[in-house]
Amino acid sequence: MTSAALATGRRRSIRRRPVGYLFIAPIVLFFVVFVGYPFLRSFYLSLTSWSGLGSPSFVGLRNFQVMADDPAFWQSLRNTFVFTGATTVLQTALPLLLAVLLNRGWRAGVLFRTLVFIPAVISLVVTGVLWQLIYEPNFGTLNEVFRTLGLDALAHPWLADPKTVLPALIVVSLWQSLGLFTLIYLAGLQGVNPDLYQAASIDGANGRQQFFHVTVPMLRTVTGVVVILNLINGFKTFDLIYVMTGGGPNRASEVLGTYLYGLAFGSTAGGVPALGYATAISMVIFVLCLAATLIQLRIARRSADVD
Amino acid sequence: MSTDAPATAAPVSPPATTPIRPVQYGRGRRTLTRSAGYLTLVVVSAVTVFPFLWMIATSLRPSNTVFGGPLVPRTLTPDAYRRAWIQLDYPAHFWNSVYVTTATVVIVVVLATLGGYAFAKLQFAGRQVIYVVLLSTLMLPITAIIIPLFLEMRTLNLLNTRQGLILVYVGGALPFAMFLMRAFFETLPDELIQAARVDGAGEFRIFARVMLPLAAPGVATVVIFQFLSTWNEFLLAQTFISAPQYLPLQPVLFGVVGQHRTDWPLLTAALTMSVIPIIAVYVRMQRRFVAGLTLGAVKD
Numbered sequence: 343m344t345s346a347a348l349a350t351g352r353r354r355s356i357r358r359r360p361v362g363y364l365f366i367a368p369i370v371l372f373f374v375v376f377v378g379y380p381f382l383r384s385f386y387l388s389l390t391s392w393s394g395l396g397s398p399s400f401v402g403l404r405n406f407q408v409m410a411d412d413p414a415f416w417q418s419l420r421n422t423f424v425f426t427g428a429t430t431v432l433q434t435a436l437p438l439l440l441a442v443l444l445n446r447g448w449r450a451g452v453l454f455r456t457l458v459f460i461p462a463v464i465s466l467v468v469t470g471v472l473w474q475l476i477y478e479p480n481f482g483t484l485n486e487v488f489r490t491l492g493l494d495a496l497a498h499p500w501l502a503d504p505k506t507v508l509p510a511l512i513v514v515s516l517w518q519s520l521g522l523f524t525l526i527y528l529a530g531l532q533g534v535n536p537d538l539y540q541a542a543s544i545d546g547a548n549g550r551q552q553f554f555h556v557t558v559p560m561l562r563t564v565t566g567v568v569v570i571l572n573l574i575n576g577f578k579t580f581d582l583i584y585v586m587t588g589g590g591p592n593r594a595s596e597v598l599g600t601y602l603y604g605l606a607f608g609s610t611a612g613g614v615p616a617l618g619y620a621t622a623i624s625m626v627i628f629v630l631c632l633a634a635t636l637i638q639l640r641i642a643r644r645s646a647d648v649d
Numbered sequence: 650m651s652t653d654a655p656a657t658a659a660p661v662s663p664p665a666t667t668p669i670r671p672v673q674y675g676r677g678r679r680t681l682t683r684s685a686g687y688l689t690l691v692v693v694s695a696v697t698v699f700p701f702l703w704m705i706a707t708s709l710r711p712s713n714t715v716f717g718g719p720l721v722p723r724t725l726t727p728d729a730y731r732r733a734w735i736q737l738d739y740p741a742h743f744w745n746s747v748y749v750t751t752a753t754v755v756i757v758v759v760l761a762t763l764g765g766y767a768f769a770k771l772q773f774a775g776r777q778v779i780y781v782v783l784l785s786t787l788m789l790p791i792t793a794i795i796i797p798l799f800l801e802m803r804t805l806n807l808l809n810t811r812q813g814l815i816l817v818y819v820g821g822a823l824p825f826a827m828f829l830m831r832a833f834f835e836t837l838p839d840e841l842i843q844a845a846r847v848d849g850a851g852e853f854r855i856f857a858r859v860m861l862p863l864a865a866p867g868v869a870t871v872v873i874f875q876f877l878s879t880w881n882e883f884l885l886a887q888t889f890i891s892a893p894q895y896l897p898l899q900p901v902l903f904g905v906v907g908q909h910r911t912d913w914p915l916l917t918a919a920l921t922m923s924v925i926p927i928i929a930v931y932v933r934m935q936r937r938f939v940a941g942l943t944l945g946a947v948k949d
Contacts, residue, residue, distance in 0.1 A: 361852045362776065365767030368760045369823050370779065376820025377786055380797035387797055394800070440693065443686050450690075456935060457694040460701065463931050465881035467899045468920050471906055472700050475707075475913060483703055517697065525939055549682075578790030581883050585903055599792045606796050607888060621796045628793040635788045 387621040393614045405622035418601040426576025428512045441527035459521035470585030473514045504594035530564030570638040577630040708917035729914030746897040750879045753818040757826050765830025783824045809892045826871050833867030898923045
């Protein structure tokens, strides 16, 4: 986008209009105060030790040394990667299949699309509370269904068991975002030239071959965007887990977001807020998201070169 | 990416898609695949919708009949809604959400439109640099800056105020909204501006009278996207507001689970009421919703 805009800027030789500064002044002001300054300050805060009262004391890289020896941090990091990895794979592959299916044209296609998209407009708090009730061990709908079907053995305290809590959360994440990513893929499918399928079927390609040799390659840019969005959403995940488990039981679903939030604002940190250390952990989230963004930019540039 | 963002979203909206014909199988095999596909779609939609239907069914139960019994209650009563309305001080929180959301949407639309127009159509020194800096933090997650943001709000005495929450929302939302509006303004021809300048109109007048009306579809997309994300926002509201009288709905809904753990009709009634405005707007303006959210996804 940058180079294109630069090009048009150069092409136009209209005289400069300083009035433009007035148009953008409010945005710049808001940005500096509520995004830019806090962002820059977080770099400094991550190098301090501070309970929030008095003034922060500079400790250099000590927070990062503490982090390296903090089992709770490693646990959160591992959970973040498990959650991100699983959601990225599921929420990239399944929406693609659903989009291809929907794209074949159905009489009730619009209805299907409307229905699967509903969770995307609902808040994560509502989603979280609703699924908490569904997973509830004694009266929750999921276990009720199993019992009704005579599958009592499958009834389970889903969110209370450290072994099942992450998979249970991953299912909710999938339920919530399936429709959104399906629609992104559908938009991509509109751009695929139908002649390609025609040609492939003349060459004798069957449905599966068409999928792997036409659909998948043609959608690689869209797929790249979906993967990166999933990675970033996974790294920064907070709402759903905070609402449903608070990181429990016993940190089994603790992720970086919930861990740092607890350290800074929760009462679980042993009473004293550890703002410096929590900010250092937020830096880890930032670096992970930045890495994902940079990979995305690289891929976008490369595919722009190819096309 | 900037200019083709709306373009990729636009094709989502028209309902009819060009059906891509799979290879011709024998007639029977074809019917079989169609049926399997249809069944898959039905199952996926049913699983998606079931939690909502269950939520509504539960909210209409008398409070002593939640556990056990048939899925669809024999007697329906709005009793839980009445109790949620009164016990949770629902009208006050609902109003807080409406107030914060409306103010945020209005301010974001006004400022993002102004800025988007300037970045698309006005020349000034440093334009490109400022634009890139504004967009550089598009992928920055809120969790990464929540602590310095909290400290800043405390210094500015904005904690525990709805105004403070609005300001933070606006600050966080502006770059992306501006980016969308810029993309829309870029598609409008420069000739209109030049003609208006020849007629002697001032720059602001050209913006407000000539260009803004043409950007209405872009404004609608920003409005819907912003409405959704502000209404649904949880983390900042939960962190910056602790005084019960100023809490918007999302943190209240979160808190309710702890207080009324076993009163499922009340819980589900509270959830249902919070979702009604969203669903109402969604059903009426589906196309724009889809465009707004698929665009939003590129940001979130």
